[in-house]
Amino acid sequence: MRRVRYHEYGGPEVLRVEQAEVPVPGEGQVLVRAEAIGVNFVDTKYRQGPEAGAIFQRPLPGTLTGDVVGTVEAVGQGVEGLAVGERVAALVAEDAYADYVLAAAQWIVKVDEGVDHGSATMLPMGAPVALRVLRTGGLTPGESVLVHSAAGGIGHFALQIARLLGAGTVVATAGSDAKLEFAREHGADIAVNYTEQNWTGAVRAAVPDGVDVLLDAVGGDVLRRSFEVLAPYGRAVTYGAASGDLISVPVTSVFALKSLAGFNLTAWRTARPEQARAEMDELAGYVAEGKLTAAVHATVPLAEAAEAHRLLDDRAALGRVLLVP
Ligand SMILES: NC(=O)c1ccc[n+]([C@@H]2O[C@H](COP(=O)([O-])OP(=O)(O)OC[C@H]3O[C@@H](n4cnc5c(N)ncnc54)[C@H](OP(=O)(O)O)[C@@H]3O)[C@@H](O)[C@H]2O)c1
Structure with a gap:
């Protein structure tokens, strides 16, 4: 072979x-x-x-x-x-x-x-990560969500799953016009290019009270600046560092009633194996029903x-x- x-x-x-x-x-x-x-x-x-x-x-x-x-x-x-x-x-x-x-x-x-093929390949990892980062952020129906690198494999699933979970306004960020258009086609109400200096201003203009749940797998400056757009009691979830930049987030970022949680699939499966298995079955159901593609x-x-x-x-x-x- x-x-x-x-x-x-x-x-x-x-x-x-x-x-x-x-x-x-x-x-x-x-x-x-x-x-x-x-x-x-x-x-x-x-x-x-x-x-x-x-x-x-x-x-x-x-x-x-x-x-x-x-x-x-x-x-x-x-x-x-x-x-x-x-x-x-x-x-x-x-x-x-x-x-x-x-x-x-x-x-x-x-x-x-x-x-x-494509949807099936998301079931072992991409879909469980997308669902669990939203739940780690404690998303409840009606709350706003921001998904960074939203045109990626996990990102475009996070947009769709946020919709399935009843999110309110869904904001996507990505690095090109083609990706912003793609993110809108997959469930984002608003799409913002986070390579532009004032991306936080664009998000604030769209969601003046700030976002409730924010998902980040880019790290570095994108994560550091994310706290500018988080609402009081907003929850940011970090699950990767595509930028390769592992800068620390100053503790002052979370003073204004904000929080940051981390997510890793292996850690989740070790900590809560039965729940992790049940979520895989839940996601297979969404895919089989054509709700997630x-x-x-x-x-x-x-x-x-x-x-x-x-x-x-x-x-x-x-x-x-x-x-x-
Ligand atoms: N925690 C976990 O258990 C877990 C499990 C699986 C994957 N992950 C992480 O989840 C993220 C998404 O995974 P994926 O496979 O679906 O990848 P992906 O999102 O399809 O690709 C990575 C994206 O990162 C963005 N990016 C930002 N800065 C970048 C840089 N300096 N170089 C390259 N790309 C950059 C790019 O989007 P733009 O062009 O729009 O910036 C790119 O599309 C990755 O960071 C991955 O490591 C975490």
């Missing part, structure tokens, strides 16, 4: 297609034949190596994560409730860019035949994985980028 790895850090061109044996599932694992692989932003950072910053380190040879939808080919010892031939989606932690992948059975999602920006052959990374490096992707074997 083919798999993609990198043996040096650098640009997308370091991704190499190589031949490997089809892996054998160990205890608690499932072998999946890939139908499509959702590309995650974090791997573009790991691929860059030390220059990407301290939180994005992976040793060489570099393997890639991915959200794989496909068919169960074999099950390892101790796996219950999953059978050969079933269509599933899984967050694959290593060697996800491959014809066959190994996945931990615990967090696999069963996927109806009618569900499209992924926009696929590009579907790229596995052998051209570098092209998929180039789209993310260039910040060109609207929604999801997929690889297909």
Whole structure:
């Protein structure tokens, strides 16, 4: 079978297609034949190596994560409730860019035949993150929400889920006109370019009382300035640092009755496994009912994985980028 790895850090061109044996599932694992692989932003950072910053380190040879939808080919010892031939989606932690992948059975999602590739690849990770960051922010119906980097994979799901949860005004930020238009098409009432100096003024003009829940995975200056647009009792949730900038937020940012919470999927699943599992089923239901759909920006052959990374490096992707074997 083919798999993609990198043996040096650098640009997308370091991704190499190589031949490997089809892996054998160990205890608690499932072998999946890939139908499509959702590309995650974090791997573009790991691929860059030390220059990407301290939180994005992976040793060489570099393997890639991915959200794989496909068919169960074999099950390892101790796996219950999953059978050969079933269509599933899984967050694959290593060697996800491959014809066959190994996945931990615990967090696999069963996927109806009618569900499209792109939406299916959001079920193991992107959708649970989008839902849980909104709930970590304590969103209640009618409250306003701001989603940063809203045209990204997780961002455009957060917009749609905010709507499903009954949010009031939904504000999106992103870095280009095309992304702002895309965010409006996916549920934002207002879209603001946060690369412009006065983006906070534009948000304040649209939501004069400030936003109640704010989601950020950019970090740095974007997170620091976010407190200017947060309402009293507003809650900001940080769940990533795409900018690579891990500046601290001064404690004075939250003096005016504001708060900042952090979210990480692994920490959430460890702390509340049953609730995490129930939310995956809730999201699979929204997708099966057509209430939640992924926009696929590009579907790229596995052998051209570098092209998929180039789209993310260039910040060109609207929604999801997929690889297909
Ligand atoms: N906490 C968790 O458990 C968890 C799990 C999965 C993912 N994440 C994080 O969630 C975020 C979204 O993930 P995703 O896979 O859906 O990615 P994505 O949103 O599709 O891509 C990342 C986005 O970040 C924005 N960005 C801002 N500054 C950037 C910079 N300096 N370089 C590149 N992009 C920059 C870009 O949007 P603009 O061009 O509009 O600025 C880009 O579209 C990532 O930060 C990821 O690490 C967290």
